[in-house]
Amino acid sequence: MQHRTVFDVMTHNVVTADPTTSCKEIARLFRENDISAVPVVDEHRRLLGVVSEADLLRATAELPDLEGRWAGVRLLSEERGMPDAETAADLMTSPAVTAQSGWSLVETARTMHRKDVKRLPVSDETGRLVGIVSRSDLLKPFLRRDPAIHDEIKHDVLVDTLRLAPDAIDVSVEEGVVTLTGHVDERADIPVIVRLCRWVDGVVTLHESIDYAYDNLVLDVDQPR
CATH class of the missing domain: 3.30.1340.30 (Histidine-containing Protein; Chain: A;)
Known part of the structure; x- marks a missing residue:
């Protein structure tokens, strides 16, 4: 008797960005792949952060973050003399909440609930990105x-x-x-x-x-x- 792990249900072919990927290209990745977030990785596929649709919208529309603080990059640039966000490195949330490939589905679901996230990048024992798991992936065993x-x-x-x-x-x-x-x-x-x-x-x-x-x-x- 074997129990499924995150590795069994996750998406293995992950759409990623590197730190220099432009905001426009990230928006294109969202649209063309029907996704709402992309992990940002270095040349060794080590996870640096995650850019979500919410991150992109806050940066371009100066929307408040989930705690009600104004986090728009353009607003910050006016106050601090910072340049507008141009790349994934400017937008990404870092460090990202992650799952390990050997985690059980229950452990993963608890982490999602505790951190209030809809998806988790999955890394192996060396820290390399190997997949991404969503809430809908965790429901697959119920089918x-x-x-x-x-x-x-x-x-x-x-x-x-x-x-x-x-x-x-x-x-x-x-x-x-x-x-x-x-x-x-x-x-x-x-x-x-x-x-x-x-x-x-x-x-x-x-x-x-x-x-x-x-x-x-x-x-x-x-x-x-």
């Missing part, structure tokens, strides 16, 4: 068909991993909702079964009605011989 979910739970989890008898637990799956019914010897097995089944890609939620022969979660109860 998995019910029979595939059923077969993985029934055979890979219950029989191969947990070594349960094939008829011990009955599995039904409908629109990603899993229901487990059956009987096990030990009560302590039930949380393990539930946890492993919840980890299967495509499981929306899980219900269980599993009986047990004896309660080995109670310390003063001996296992029957």
Whole structure:
């Protein structure tokens, strides 16, 4: 049984910019590739930052940033004598929030939620850009068909991993909702079964009605011989 990582769902062929890419070229990249952000990388594909549509609009229209501060580059240029933004280096948000290619989908989703971002550049162990993951990418496992979910739970989890008898637990799956019914010897097995089944890609939620022969979660109860 294998769990998907960011590497499995991310976009591998990433549209990128270098620090000298012009603002006009960035706008063209957005339009021609139907994207809303581009990672900015150096000659070794190390991530330097990210330019989003919001960054470009703030620079050209002098819009306030998310905290209400006026961050338009042209406004800053008037106050500080700075030149207008011309390149990706002038526009990019740096350092960028990133994900690692080996992260789980849950870990990635939590980072997106915590940082309030819609997409994350993905880097390998050397810091090189290897992909980009969006919120919609994280939803791909939920498109998995019910029979595939059923077969993985029934055979890979219950029989191969947990070594349960094939008829011990009955599995039904409908629109990603899993229901487990059956009987096990030990009560302590039930949380393990539930946890492993919840980890299967495509499981929306899980219900269980599993009986047990004896309660080995109670310390003063001996296992029957």
